[in-house]
Amino acid sequence: MTDGATATTPTTPTTPATPATPATPATPRRRRLSGWTGVLLVCLTVLALLFLTPTVGVILSALKSTRDIAFGTLWAIPRTLDLSNFAVALAHPSVKFYFVNTFLVTAPATAGSITLGILAGYVFSKLPFRGSEILFLVIVSGMFFPPQIILIPLFRLFNRLGLLDTLWPMIIVHIAMGIPICTLLMRNFFATVPAALREAAIVEGASEWRVLTGVALPVSLPALAVLGTLQFTWIWNDFLWPLIFTQSDNKRTIMLGIVSLRGQYTVAWGVQGALSLLASLPTLLVFLFFQRYFIAGMTMGAVKG
Amino acid sequence: MKQKERFWRIALLFLPLAVFGVFVVWPLLDTFYYSFTNWNGFSRDYRFVGLDNFAGVVTDRLFTNATVNTLIWTALAIVLPTAGGLTLALMLDTQVPGAKAFKSVFYLPICLAAVVVGQIWIWIYQPDWGLLNAAITAVTGSPPAFAWLAEPESALYSVIVAWSWQQMGLAMVIFLAGLTSIPTYLLEAAEIEGASRGQRIRHVVLALLRPATVVAVALSVINSLKAFDILFIMTGGGPFHSSDTLAMYMYSESFKKYRIGYGSSISVILFLMTLSVITVYFRQLKKLDELYD
Numbered sequence: 001m002t003d004g005a006t007a008t009t010p011t012t013p014t015t016p017a018t019p020a021t022p023a024t025p026a027t028p029r030r031r032r033l034s035g036w037t038g039v040l041l042v043c044l045t046v047l048a049l050l051f052l053t054p055t056v057g058v059i060l061s062a063l064k065s066t067r068d069i070a071f072g073t074l075w076a077i078p079r080t081l082d083l084s085n086f087a088v089a090l091a092h093p094s095v096k097f098y099f100v101n102t103f104l105v106t107a108p109a110t111a112g113s114i115t116l117g118i119l120a121g122y123v124f125s126k127l128p129f130r131g132s133e134i135l136f137l138v139i140v141s142g143m144f145f146p147p148q149i150i151l152i153p154l155f156r157l158f159n160r161l162g163l164l165d166t167l168w169p170m171i172i173v174h175i176a177m178g179i180p181i182c183t184l185l186m187r188n189f190f191a192t193v194p195a196a197l198r199e200a201a202i203v204e205g206a207s208e209w210r211v212l213t214g215v216a217l218p219v220s221l222p223a224l225a226v227l228g229t230l231q232f233t234w235i236w237n238d239f240l241w242p243l244i245f246t247q248s249d250n251k252r253t254i255m256l257g258i259v260s261l262r263g264q265y266t267v268a269w270g271v272q273g274a275l276s277l278l279a280s281l282p283t284l285l286v287f288l289f290f291q292r293y294f295i296a297g298m299t300m301g302a303v304k305g
Numbered sequence: 306m307k308q309k310e311r312f313w314r315i316a317l318l319f320l321p322l323a324v325f326g327v328f329v330v331w332p333l334l335d336t337f338y339y340s341f342t343n344w345n346g347f348s349r350d351y352r353f354v355g356l357d358n359f360a361g362v363v364t365d366r367l368f369t370n371a372t373v374n375t376l377i378w379t380a381l382a383i384v385l386p387t388a389g390g391l392t393l394a395l396m397l398d399t400q401v402p403g404a405k406a407f408k409s410v411f412y413l414p415i416c417l418a419a420v421v422v423g424q425i426w427i428w429i430y431q432p433d434w435g436l437l438n439a440a441i442t443a444v445t446g447s448p449p450a451f452a453w454l455a456e457p458e459s460a461l462y463s464v465i466v467a468w469s470w471q472q473m474g475l476a477m478v479i480f481l482a483g484l485t486s487i488p489t490y491l492l493e494a495a496e497i498e499g500a501s502r503g504q505r506i507r508h509v510v511l512a513l514l515r516p517a518t519v520v521a522v523a524l525s526v527i528n529s530l531k532a533f534d535i536l537f538i539m540t541g542g543g544p545f546h547s548s549d550t551l552a553m554y555m556y557s558e559s560f561k562k563y564r565i566g567y568g569s570s571i572s573v574i575l576f577l578m579t580l581s582v583i584t585v586y587f588r589q590l591k592k593l594d595e596l597y598d
Contacts, residue, residue: 237418
């Protein structure tokens, strides 16, 4: 082993399988398909099918009538493709509000939390000061606490401000609760921008703002993608804050909407399934397109301190 | 120069710190304050009761019940998703074909909302036409009868299974990240020295995965202290408080019984529990950094 390259490069399967050259940076861990691989493949396939079953269940429910489900055929493959549950779900008068509200909360809260994370992350990475390490740790630890512990004071605060039963508390709280992860990731990303680059720009008369927007941000696009997918998913999927801060039906977000529609006996199971699928669609699409960033964000947020 | 830097520090930090301070730190201090009062949420006059709330917690059987449930939840949330995630990661960190697709399948549930996950699993546990009872009938031949979420002895565990299904992917990627940082030459050296596959996994891989394990375990604990949505949706803490966790119990004391002071003292306890886990976690992360630097 000549250098530490193998430790950082993930896998390079294109390396020719020459057994006796330990000097190549990435020697495949095993060189042939053995019986082990076959066993592994079978195990993984079984596990993957088990893992997919719950999700498939929801898809099937969306394609069936209440009668079908009540008679125990939820888990059978439907013979005809019946999309009426989706039509019913979308035609429900409240559902439109739910989706619009969720979007009106998710978009500004995602953008807001990332913006504040950029500002703070830049200072912690490029303009450290006495005690900034501790301040940074305090902010980042906010990521780990159960949000319920600040629920009562927040409720009281927004009540006093007269903002209960509007979308504002959700937007504001999601921005505030997103600051820890956004600051953490942006700081780690800005840390890879060489200090010399910033100094050179400053000496030439550029302001910190110019350095931030012209030098640091352009190289941090992957971090923005990571945070965008993560924040979007979390905020879209949130249930707790709308539960606390909203009362009237036309202020609810989609996740709370699903639960409250479930309480009404008029809404059929299949319609609930269809609505769950529709509600998951945005995050599923984000996941499929930005999988790499999503996973990177989850691991970085978890592993890097 | 120095003055300019100071200006920018303040200018850039002002907004994030103001928002974080007003909407996270201050409410947290407020929670501490309420925990020493008997406030009910609306009345103007409330008084300080000192440590009465915390003394009350000690003798509150429902609090003890919620604590025990949180511990059970945490223990199983460590064992099931973490062990499962480790197993999956070890299986996928081979040259097995389709590893990428498998990874996505195991990871997918993480991006689903708790509401949707709860919905899915309510249907799996449904007594009359749920998949679980149908599967049991298919195997044993006896008609399905068990209402998994409505029986005190099974409600909590049924939710934990759903939770593990969702969380396993997270542990898996943490372990996969840990595995890619293990240099291949160490494994090759062990192989040349005549170590069997089992020995290699135990003495090389698992030994070097210890930091990743600490991270995965700490995250499981932190996430289980947060667990709320999925319980709220699947059981609401019931039947008969059998699936109440601390987060759930705090919610119902504060927002259903309007015992804000008491609920706040439960929050404070939850805060202190999380704080102790985070301290361990940050310390281990530091070690992890030193290890890889």
